[in-house]
Amino acid sequence: MLRNHLKIAWRNLWNNKVFGVINITGLTIGMTACMFILLWVANEYSFNRYHEKLPNIYQVYEHQYYSHGDMLTTTATPGPLLNKLKTEVPGVRTAASVSWNVEKLISVGDNNLKFAGHNVDNEFFSIFSFPFQEGNPARALTQPGSVVLTDKTAEALFGGEKALGKIVRLDNAKDYTVTGVVKAPPENSSLKFAFLLPMQELKAENPWLEGWGSNAPRTYVLLDEKADINKVNASAKDIIKRNAEGSSTEIFLYPYSDIYLKGSFKDGKLLPGRMEYVRLFIIVAVFVLLIACINFMNLSTARAVQRSKEVGVRKSIGAGRFSLVSQFLGESFALVMIASVLSVLLVWLLMPAFESMVNTTIGVPLFTWYNMLAIFALGLFTGFAAGSYPAFYLSSLNPVSTLKGGMLRLKSSAVWLRKGLVVFQFAISTVLIVAAALVFLQIQFIKNRNLGLNKDQVVYFTREGGLAENLETFRRALEGKPGIMASTVANQLPIDVGNSGQGVSWPGKSATETVLFDKITVGDGFGETMQLEMLEGRTFSADHPTDKDAVVINETAAKLMKLQKPWVGRVITVDDRQTPIIGVVRDFASSHLSKKSAPMILESFNEPGGKVMVRIKPGQADEALASIESVYKEFNPEYPLELKFMDVFFEKMYKSEAVIGRLSTVFTILAIMIACLGLFGLAAFTAQQRTKEIGIRKVLGATVGQILVLLSKDFLRLVLVAVAIALPLAAYFMQGWLEQFSMHIELSWWIFAGTALLSLALAMMTVSYQSVRTARMNPVKSLRAE
Known part of the structure; x- marks a missing residue:
């Protein structure tokens, strides 16, 4: 059978x-x-x-509460929290701190390569599964001067030789012994690194990490198998409150398995x-x-x-x-x-x-x-x-x-079902068209809107090696070189500000008021390099030596403080230091646009490291890059120059949205193609079934246009019904998606009108081909035989 x-x-x-x-x-x-x-x-x-x-495995999160109903959820935690979790919270088997990404120059002989990695506690290897290929995980990072490499890093530095026990030099400053080689994290890993260093070294270099008032490392916890996470969280919740006077911060443990897909919080x-x-x-x-x-x-x-x-x-x-x-x-x-x-x-x-x-x-x-x-x-x-x-x-x-x-x-039931399915097909296709269009327009809005600064034509690189002490000499050497317009330095990129603090006071501030300010330290020429829009005053300048004791604030901060104009000259307190305001800058996009503008303090740059930013003249990119490279080699020959464009970094911030946009577009096109294929098949079948009817109508004088309308009107009615159903649904769902952004496009009538016309046009083109072909047939052929 x-x-x-x-x-x-x-x-x-x-x-x-x-x-x-x-x-x-x-x-x-x-x-x-x-x-x-x-x-x-x-x-x-x-x-x-x-x-x-x-x-x-769990990661520690903080809920930080501030005045005006503001709330920040962050994974940055105080250094002493680690030991308190181990000793005071039942159910915690072990815990480890992990620093944020750090870049290091690693040298072996004449082989100088830059890699990114972390400082971690040795318990890191007891929590996470990064298999050792060389060395002992129990003591790999227990001593200062130890370094664990990934197999890929070891291959790049030593070729096929074993790396265990060999010496590498970091940042041309200190020798480290390779105490382990682990398998490199796979692509589907949230933690990625090329090397690991002892956390105790980072704490020794930065004593502030041992205080309860500063947050930096991330903390990961391994619980006992029988531990109740609700009881663990109840016990851990107020640890910071108990140890930091006046703190309102609460902590909770969040499953590491959910970090990648569901690890973001907003307003708690x-x-x-x-x-x-x-x-x-x-x-x-x-x-x-x-x-x-x-x-x-x-x-x-x-x-x-x-x-x-x-x-x-x-x-x-x-x-x-x-x-x-x-x-x-x-x-x-x-x-x-x-x-x-x-x-x-x-x-x-x-x-x-x-x-x-x-x-x-x-x-x-x-x-x-x-x-x-x-x-x-x-x-x-x-x-x-x-x-x-x-x-x-x-x-x-x-x-x-x-x-x-x-x-x-x-049967009428079969006919109505078929019509209903056609409506369903085009309704879904229309919703997808609207969604793809709005995602595309929102991404273009993000790329092209006024950010309050100019990210284009700006390159940046890390201040390291010979630039650590000779930055100003380096910048002066750049002046007047082909393609160079301006340069500056900052402790972080202005479009990705990650530092914040509460230590800001102003006249009239309540003693109980707590406000979190974004903080960035910048050098002179910052306003000119980033082409900031000043509402009042100026940014830092080498012509004014007293600027090192002054600050610049943004528009949101000025409104929050309710200072009377003129703002310039007003004195505020930043970290227990009286400091005058020399300028107020219009708010600029200092983070992802899903976050609202925060009050910001710009302080004078006076620290090691940071990012050097250079604005290049339009149309002179090649000359500018050659100028930067030649001067850089003169001042910092031992470090490879890694030039990056700020607009490329900006696009990477919206990588997820861009991917969603591309996926939406492609699968919308595929859905439309499939729907149109079905409509084409139905139109062909309908035309085939009505061939003799069309032949009779032509003999009686019907025109091609009349027959086209006859064969197309039923399908177009169905598409109109589909569009009428789809547009409100698309508006409802896409409005929710757009509201995730602090700034977004509006749902304009022309988007929906254009989608409706496009759906009708696609349906008309699909149906009309077969209809016109049938309408132009010789009626003699269609009437020749029954």
């Missing part, structure tokens, strides 16, 4: 090539899109899953984070596949008219309903299996392009037994979803009615 069913399926496919190709193409595109999305989702879920003790509330995008694209995958299945269902039920006599004959000679259902489902599964093979081939071929689009490496392999099993299950689900209704509908036809002769008319 199976052989017979396959023969019938192949015969039907061969005799109806157009509809077969439409079905296979639609299913292939739908399944390919679905596979890509599910691989991306699986990759997102795979982050940090390789840690053996993952269920018991957990944000959806990347999990929102994962859920969104799972829904998109389901809808894209449904649209492909709907095409199959629509074309199959529409073609029931042609297969009605086949059903009647088979029923009259004794075929049962189960036999007919299995035959039609078998035909469906045969088409889906063809589509599945083509989809796997397309995924394999297009994977590099997909990885480039999502800007990540998909760590989930395609050709594994469980993936193949999942694809097979997806094929079975698709085959049943696509073929179930046509199979049960066709098998229910009355053999007497089908064999009487004449044209079988579809």
Whole structure:
């Protein structure tokens, strides 16, 4: 019987090539899109899953409370917290501190390379699974002067030789002994590093890390297997309050397994984070596949008219309903299996392009037994979803009615279902069009809006080595060089300010008022280099030596302090130091635009390290880069120059939004293609069924335009209904997404009008081709035979 069913399926496919190709193409595109999305989702879920003790690993978060209802949730914690967690909180097996990323020049002989890494406690290796290839994890970082390298770093420094016990030099200042080599963190890791240094060294160099009033390292905790996280959090909650007088900060432990997808907080509330995008694209995958299945269902039920006599004959000679259902489902599964093979081939071929689009490496392999099993299950689900209704509908036809002769008319329920499915297809496609358009426009708004500073034509590099003591001489040497406009220095990039503090007072401030200020230290020429817009006064200048004791504030800070104008000359207190205001700068984008503008203090730069920023003249990038390189080599020959563009860094801040934009666009196009394929098939079938009617109308004088309207109006009505349903839904959901940004575009009428016109235009073009082709046929051919 199976052989017979396959023969019938192949015969039907061969005799109806157009509809077969439409079905296979639609299913292939739908399944390919679905596979890509599910691989991306699986990759997102795979982050940090390789840690053996993952269920018991937690990261410490702080809720910091301030006046005016402000609240900050951060992972930066005070240094002494680590030991208090170990000794005072039941259920904590061990804990480790991890510094923020630090860049170091690592030298072996003449081999000088820069790498990024962390300072960590030795307990780090008891918590996380980074397998040692050389060395002993129990004592790898217990002594100062120790360094643990990844296998990739060791390979770059020593080639194929063993690294354990060898000496490397860091920042041309101190020798370190390699005490371990670990396997490099995989791509799907939240913690990435090329080397690890002892945390005790960092604390010795920065005694402030031992105080309760300063936050810097991140703290990770390993709980006992039987520990109750609710009881642990209740016990740990007020540790900082008990040890730091006047503090209102509370801590809590958050599962490390959720950090990547759901680790962001705003105003004390957990944000959806990347999990929102994962859920969104799972829904998109389901809808894209449904649209492909709907095409199959629509074309199959529409073609029931042609297969009605086949059903009647088979029923009259004794075929049962189960036999007919299995035959039609078998035909469906045969088409889906063809589509599945083509989809796997397309995924394999297009994977590099997909990885480039999502800007990540998909760590989930395609050709594994469980993936193949999942694809097979997806094929079975698709085959049943696509073929179930046509199979049960066709098998229910009355053999007497089908064999009487004449044209079988579809039941009204089948007709309405088909229309409803067409509406559903185009409603989903229209929602996706609106979403893709708004994501694109929001990203363009972010890139092009007035940030309050000019990030373009600015390059930056780290102040290190010979520049540590000769920065001003270096800057003077740059002046007048080809392509150089201005230069400055800051302790961090002005578009990514991460430092903050409470130690700011002003006349009229209440003794109980607590406000968190963003803080950045900048050198002279900062205003000119970043082209800031000053509301009053100026920024720091080498012509005014007293500026080292002054500050610049932003517009939000001036309004918060309610200082009377003129603002310049007013005296405020910063960290117990009386300091005059020399300028007020208009607010500039100092962090991701999902965050609102914070009050900011700009202080005079007087610390080691930092970032040197150089503004280059428009159209003279090559000359400017050559000038910087030549002067840099003169002052800092031992360090490789790593020039980076600030606008590139800015774009990376919105990498997630950019990826979502690209995914939205691509899968919207695919959904539209599948929907239009189905509409094309239905239009072709309708035109085929009405060929003789059209021939009679032409003989009676109907024009091509009249016939085009006749064949198209029903489809366009359905698309209009779909658009009317889709636009309010799209507006509702996208407004919620846009409100995540402190500054965003507005939902303008023209976006929805344009989407409606585009949907109608696509439907019209899809239907009109077949309609015009049918309308231009010679009526003699269509009326020649019944």
